[in-house]
Amino acid sequence: MYNSFMFNTPEIHFGIDAILEVGKEAKRLGAKKALFLSGKNVQKNGYVEKVEELLKAEGIEVITSIEDRKSGEPTTDLPEKAAELAKKEGVDIIIGMGGGSVLDVAKMAAALMTNPLKTRDYFGKEKVKIKAIPSILIPTTSGTGSEVTKHAIFLDEENQVKKAVASSNIMPTVAIIDPMTTITCPQGVTAASGFDAFLHASEPFLSNRSNTLTDTIALEAISIITKWLGPAYANGDDIEARYHMALGSLLAGLVLNNAGTSLIHALAYPIGGEFHVAHGPSLTGLVNSCFDYIMVAKQEKFAKLAVAMGEVTVGLSEKEAAEKGLKAVDALMKSVNLPTTLTEMEITDKSKAQRWAEEAFLEKRLLGRAPRKLSVEDIKTIYLNAF
Numbered sequence: 256m257y258n259s260f261m262f263n264t265p266e267i268h269f270g271i272d273a274i275l276e277v278g279k280e281a282k283r284l285g286a287k288k289a290l291f292l293s294g295k296n297v298q299k300n301g302y303v304e305k306v307e308e309l310l311k312a313e314g315i316e317v318i319t320s321i322e323d324r325k326s327g328e329p330t331t332d333l334p335e336k337a338a339e340l341a342k343k344e345g346v347d348i349i350i351g352m353g354g355g356s357v358l359d360v361a362k363m364a365a366a367l368m369t370n371p372l373k374t375r376d377y378f379g380k381e382k383v384k385i386k387a388i389p390s391i392l393i394p395t396t397s398g399t400g401s402e403v404t405k406h407a408i409f410l411d412e413e414n415q416v417k418k419a420v421a422s423s424n425i426m427p428t429v430a431i432i433d434p435m436t437t438i439t440c441p442q443g444v445t446a447a448s449g450f451d452a453f454l455h456a457s458e459p460f461l462s463n464r465s466n467t468l469t470d471t472i473a474l475e476a477i478s479i480i481t482k483w484l485g486p487a488y489a490n491g492d493d494i495e496a497r498y499h500m501a502l503g504s505l506l507a508g509l510v511l512n513n514a515g516t517s518l519i520h521a522l523a524y525p526i527g528g529e530f531h532v533a534h535g536p537s538l539t540g541l542v543n544s545c546f547d548y549i550m551v552a553k554q555e556k557f558a559k560l561a562v563a564m565g566e567v568t569v570g571l572s573e574k575e576a577a578e579k580g581l582k583a584v585d586a587l588m589k590s591v592n593l594p595t596t597l598t599e600m601e602i603t604d605k606s607k608a609q610r611w612a613e614e615a616f617l618e619k620r621l622l623g624r625a626p627r628k629l630s631v632e633d634i635k636t637i638y639l640n641a642f
């Protein structure tokens with residue numbers, strides 16, 4: 256089979272102390288006044304002052320907005336408020352530093368500076384028609400990949416479902432990935448976001464939209480994350496583990512941006528919206544039943560996944576090797592205490608499966624990449640198998 260593909264990425268600075276580039280990058284982009292969006296933890300760890308200093312050293316004025324958000328997911332009004340402030344202050348660049356939620360708010364706010372409607376009007380594929388103003392994103396977790404992707408996820412409060420804005424015009428201009436900014440990431444977030452990154456590599460790898468370039472990057476990301484998630488979880492101060500998780504997450508983010516996630520992410524949206532759980536933790540209970548369901552279509556790829564995860568498959572049939580891959584994914588989740596069923600996530604009401612299936616079925620953008628055709632009934636079965 257012949258591949259044809261495009262590959263998109265923001266400019267990337269990766270490495271220890273890469274954050275020191277933020278001022279120079281903003282200046283290079285022609286910025287005179289920046290809106291800096293971040294959260295309480297970034298402030299507590301001294302990064303707000305640091306980023307402000309680095310920007311001011313390049314002659315760039317800074318307006319800082321610290322978000323104190325309690326719930327697990329950003330609502331659609333947050334980027335609207337940020338854009339309003341940015342317009343009032345006349346800023347020409349938005350800089351976001353934090354977990355995936357802050358980064359999503361920052362990139363969407365940059366888009367609302369040039370596009371006239373509300374966040375919810377841009378849910379779906381390529382609905383943002385005008386390029387956002389420049390943005391620089393700095394992640395403090397190794398997982399979401401938001402700093403290199405064209406996606407931003409928000410809670411649609413009207414129907415309590417998470418929805419995605421997926422538009423090339425909201426892709427950040429520059430991503431600065433500094434492993435040192437992830438050192439203070441709490442243990443539970445390290446596990447959930449690190450495994451989210453694993454899925455950003457493995458889900459596209461096992462989908463119908465992958466290509467030679469994304470597969471090559473995905474296998475390396477899978478290998479790195481399988482090796483280093485445990486050490487980063489066990490000791491957050493382990494700089495080597497944080498370094499490799501940041502690298503694995505970056506690679507996975509590039510795969511996510513260019514091949515896209517599929518079934519697991521689609522089925523997690525109704526769960527995340529209804530139970531107000533953050534993105535990472537909303538996924539894990541669905542992984543085994545989703546992967547089990549697509550195994551029949553992607554046996555060869557599951558066998559390759561097993562090898563990338565360090566499993567020995569010499570002498571095994573392709574089916575046996577593929578099954579080893581499935582088991583290795585389950586073991587990886589368990590090794591960092593992530594729940595592997597909906598029941599373990601304390602979601603026990605099976606009667607909701609029908610409604611979730613109807614909602615997830617509408618995620619055509621994601622389900623279109625699944626290697627198996629899916630009816631509402633099929634999706635309901637996957638949910639029921641996940642309890």
Ligand SMILES: [Fe+2]
Pocket residue numbers: 399451452454455520534
């Ligand atoms: Fe994700």
